[in-house]
Amino acid sequence: MSLPDPILFAWWASSISAGSLFLAIVGIYLYATTRSRRRKSNQTTKNVGGLFKDFIFVWVLLGILVFYIITINIGSSLIFAAGNILVEALLIAYLLKNRKEESEER
């Protein structure tokens, strides 16, 4: 295990962070435009807790990003693999919960 080239690593970490942030911002933008449309038709009464819940996907995404940057910095494939399994478990839990809600709404 050798330490990564700091300049290359900085470039890489900036790029992947920029990609994740872009994704998070797009998610927030899409959510905000829909919410303002719904507000106009009085369809929304969400509080801060509700907002946090709605954005859980974005929090998961940013969490994954941090995890990836740390593991790549460490350079351990074992930690990377184990972390991935954990992330998958989290995503499956998120999906199961939301699919259930979705089918109940239907």
Add this chain to the structure above:
Amino acid sequence: MPTGVYQTLGTSENGLSETEANRRLKVHGYNELPTHVFSKLQVLIRQFKNPIFAILIACAIIAGTYSEPTQSIIILSMIALSVILGFYNEYQAERIVENLRKNVSIKAVVTRDGKSSQIDSKLLVPGDLVSVYVGDIVPADMRIVKSKGLQVDEATFTGESFPVEKISDRLNLERPTPQQLTNYLFMGTVMIHGSGQGIVVSTGKKTELGAISKSLVRTHPETEFQKGIKSYGTMLVTLTIALTIGIFSINTAIGHPLIDSLLFSLAIAVGLVPELMPAIITISLARGASRMANAKVIVKRLVSIEDFGNMDVLCTDKTGTLTEGKIALHDSQSLGGETNDKILTCSLLCNSAAVGEKTVGNPMDTAIWEYAIKNDAQEDVKSYDKIDEIPFDYQRRIMSVVVRKNEEYILISKGAPESIFAKCGRADISGRTEPLSAVRKAINAKFFSLSELGYRILAVACRSVEVKNSYSVEDEADLTLLGFLIFTDPPKNDAHQAINRLKEMGVDVKILTGDNELVAKTVCEELKVPVKRIVCGADLMQMSFTEIKTVVEEATIFARITPEQKLDIMKALKANGHVVGFIGDGVNDAPALYEADVGLSVDTAVDVSKEAADIVLLEKDLLVLADGINEGRKIFGNTIKYILMGTSSNFGNMFSAAAASVFLPFLPMLPMQILFMNLLYDISNMALPTDNVDEEYVKKPKRFDIGFIRKYTLFFGPFSSLYDFLTYGIMLFIFGASTPALAPVFRSGWFVESFWTEVLVIFVIRTRRIPFFTSRPGKWLTLLTLSCVAFGTILPFTILGGFLGFAPLPPEYWVLLFLMVATYLFLVDAGKVFFYKICKF
């Protein structure tokens, strides 16, 4: 009667014999133009018209001249493979369409061996005696021998839309132009008034139309789907140009070799453009059309299928869709209410049906003859001689004949009751003649009560006329009303079920009928079709276009409307944002069929309607239509999947390649590797048209929403980029492939990951449900996708892989790849849940 014409053209008043006709067919060939014929060469040439090939050929030349020749060979091989793929698929699609076209043939009434019969117009030969009627497309060039009020629209032939009168007289012209030949009918022109008979002079390519090679097909307005694809194309071109220029400039600025930078940016451009999209769409449409043909729905214009699926308003007539379409004469009644044989005889005389082995003509005239033959009531007709005829037209809604019995000349008129009433001065009440004004109320009451019972009514009137050479519309005046012809056309048993099914599918059915509102309302009530509002043609005439736009949203029935009003209704519905379908089978329906987003006709319709229609139903049945709509929605669904795939994963990959080229000391992937991945990706998508589509997707009509596609690209594109960056991290910092010497390992690692994510994501994107568990992909899609993934996986270990510049990957990589791609797919699925909560499609 033109003398000598028969002799000159080698025929007689009895027409040719069947034997002679068959002999001439062998000599002159089929009477058809090569307008719809496609050749393998044409399909092949079309493959090279794709601008992507120009870019690829430029890449091959640049690579061959300035870089490695092997790179050039590989690019050229890929061009060849793409051409073969595109050619094979498009040729198959063309063949399907060609076979479907054969199901919709134009018929001609021909007299052979003294007997009239209907034959496929391609079997006509010079010398054949052909009868033509309103709505017919003239099937060959003909010398007119009989003409009655003949007017022809020669717009397809001369460009002049004003009707041209045609006669049967001999003309004394030296070197006449075709336009001067008023005693000729030319192939492709449309009969708009009157009737006539002609002798075929030339057929197929030897006709005037064949000589100038003009197509009979009028241009249809662009469909909603075509507009959507166009705006999608514009979006892609803008992105591609911006990204390509950006990549080239940045790569050159940071010191990468000029040629490498150029080739790399061009390869990115190729990677961004879904060059197989036209082929994928054509295959989807052709396969769908083939399946629809099994449901007796023949697609003439492939591109209309998607609008067919997305149609949310269907305008239909009543006869044959809501009713059985088997019009039968129920009774011929005097104004006193008794059955009256004189009215029946008059209607047999004033009749346009051709009676031969089989009675051919408009359904009501045919029904009168069938009733008379069944009741043996046609004998009286023989005591009359037919002198003249004033043909039916849609303005008057009346047909008249002048007949002679002994020395008396009688004009008989038959038509829509309101039109006949307006021409009458008297009425015959059980043998007593009374002024019409005195009995008008009672007659109206009788007409309304019969209409309310759902009967279709025609009125019959007559008067004695003086002897003249010729009679005209002006003679239809001061008639004596005799009584009514009462027709039945029972409602269809399954019409209620069909309308409900269409309603469930989000298609609103509107009835546009020439009948009066009472008949239409009664039929709807019998079928339990809710009627929101009835609007009559007379009401529409008083309205501005803005008012029509409001009324078309509210009304269910439009009664007694003119062809122009049908057109206005189409325009108003389209202006309100609907995708409109229109079913029509009459000569007056052609303009509305062109105007509608989807023009539908039936096989038994007049030629102009069939020619104007996008889709022809072999059975006039709304249930068949519902099946066709379902098929159209599936095709639309699979096309959208391809677009969403391309704009999300493909775009994401190319974007990350561009970004990586900035900070890496070498190109993240060689141009030929990008092109190869692109080709492999396209092959994996070939089975997409066969994929299953979720039930809920086809429940409601969809629109091509470029805004949605833009949001989708913005949201899902970065997912793929994110995992590409992650792979860079793994290759650079876990496997240490950060030097130019280890670039092949880096490229192999990224190629495999990029290809896996790019291709496998289809299983997530193709459905809103849980992939595989609640929505199974099509077996061919699964098989082809997994085969391509397998090929892409073993590629770095093969000779071809070495040739392309790849190197074998360490075993540890595969474990990480598997876990990483699994996380990616779960993350996209979670993103999908989030995305569809906020963006509806």
